[in-house]
Amino acid sequence: MDSLKIEPTAPGTAADRTEWKFSEILADPEIRARWEKVRNYFFLRESTYDMTNRCNIRCDGCYYYEGRKQFADENKDPAAWRKLMRAEKVRGITYVVLAGAEPSLVPELCEVCHREMPLGSIASNGLKRIPASVNYKIHISVWGNDQTSLKVRKAPNMLRKQIKNYKDDPRAVFVYTYTRENIDQAHEVAEALSAQECMLTFNVFSAPVGYEGPLRHTAESLGRTRKSMIELLSMYPDHILFSHYNVVAHTHRKSLHDLYACSYPRMNPSTDIGLGRSFRQYRADLTWDRDVACCVPDTDCSDCRHYAAGSAVVTARLFRHASSPETFKAWLDYVDTYLAVWVMGYEKGPNLTRSLVPPPGQALF
Numbered sequence: 001m002d003s004l005k006i007e008p009t010a011p012g013t014a015a016d017r018t019e020w021k022f023s024e025i026l027a028d029p030e031i032r033a034r035w036e037k038v039r040n041y042f043f044l045r046e047s048t049y050d051m052t053n054r055c056n057i058r059c060d061g062c063y064y065y066e067g068r069k070q071f072a073d074e075n076k077d078p079a080a081w082r083k084l085m086r087a088e089k090v091r092g093i094t095y096v097v098l099a100g101a102e103p104s105l106v107p108e109l110c111e112v113c114h115r116e117m118p119l120g121s122i123a124s125n126g127l128k129r130i131p132a133s134v135n136y137k138i139h140i141s142v143w144g145n146d147q148t149s150l151k152v153r154k155a156p157n158m159l160r161k162q163i164k165n166y167k168d169d170p171r172a173v174f175v176y177t178y179t180r181e182n183i184d185q186a187h188e189v190a191e192a193l194s195a196q197e198c199m200l201t202f203n204v205f206s207a208p209v210g211y212e213g214p215l216r217h218t219a220e221s222l223g224r225t226r227k228s229m230i231e232l233l234s235m236y237p238d239h240i241l242f243s244h245y246n247v248v249a250h251t252h253r254k255s256l257h258d259l260y261a262c263s264y265p266r267m268n269p270s271t272d273i274g275l276g277r278s279f280r281q282y283r284a285d286l287t288w289d290r291d292v293a294c295c296v297p298d299t300d301c302s303d304c305r306h307y308a309a310g311s312a313v314v315t316a317r318l319f320r321h322a323s324s325p326e327t328f329k330a331w332l333d334y335v336d337t338y339l340a341v342w343v344m345g346y347e348k349g350p351n352l353t354r355s356l357v358p359p360p361g362q363a364l365f
């Protein structure tokens with residue numbers, strides 16, 4: 001784990017200071033420029049929507065097919081979806097995540113959503129191409145090399161098909177989910193994707209409630225995942241949307257909830273501000289239930305390291321990270337990464353820090 005130590009800073013530098021005013025942190029022109037860039041997107045207010053309860057494959061460890069949401073009757077009426085989207089706008093929602101089970105099976109409903117709500121993303125397995133008119137980010141899930149996908153997802157030649165469908169598509173971000181069993185395969189997948197000029201980001205398998213199978217991480221596998229991510233980030237900086245702080249946050253022994261206190265309604269009783277007030281997770285029948293509402297429902301919160309969860313949970317903790325220039329730079333890198341992964345047209349800048357910065361008040365691992 002030597003490669004994971006924080007890069008040393010020289011004695012007598014700014015790193016020695018323990019108290020900073022926000023204005024002093026922003027005095028650094030590089031930090032200020034990035035802050036001004038990301039704060040333009042603070043208007044984003046997300047909710048998520050299960051588009052269908054069907055999928056064209058069946059993966060081990062799929063959280064969609066845990067819990068009750070899979071049993072909701074599908075609402076296939078475009079008019080009902082249009083009405084919902086219009087009501088969501090009135091409620092202040094500005095960004096939609098179309099997910100569970102496989103949205104590419106209902107492209108006409110995705111179209112309706114896009115026409116009403118221009119900003120959003122779709123979580124897809126990438127086996128069926130979504131029409132270009134749906135100009136959302138498309139997150140294509142990759143769970144290992146093709147041998148592993150065949151075993152875990154029962155789908156042959158998966159990466160080859162995904163690349164064929166989405167090569168040269170600016171909407172596409174391939175999302176490599178590190179499980180306990182596929183850590184070594186990330187290198188060959190990153191190599192294959194970068195050779196085709198595809199963009200890649202990382203996720204960490206987060207066990208559904210009650211799942212104790214072989215994909216669930218241990219402290220040892222999280223350490224190996226961390227090492228792999230750092231290596232790939234330095235090998236393919238032009239094709240990987242990630243930062244060192246993303247690495248720390250998502251491979252920590254503690255879950256995102258334990259590190260940052262999750263702000264989704266399921267774990268946050270507050271109905272006054274932020275996600276606790278605005279976020280809803282709609283099932284395929286267009287109902288929602290505050291008690292189970294989060295972006296990855298039926299995931300075990302004590303094992304939650306999901307990239308979609310972090311995009312809200314970490315970014316919401318601005319004030320905790322405004323404690324020093326180094327910590328704030330790490331947070332800015334995280335937000336810059338999140339926007340590049342989730343928002344069409346947003347270009348990621350170079351990461352501001354390569355240090356491994358611990359989450360506020362926490363150990364590094």
Ligand code: SF4
Nearest residue numbers: 055058059062101125
């Ligand atoms: S592709 Fe996604 S929704 Fe379909 S079974 Fe796999 S994990 Fe579940």
Ligand code: SF4
Nearest residue numbers: 257262294301304309
């Ligand atoms: S699973 Fe993750 S995102 Fe969902 S409530 Fe738990 S900690 Fe939050």
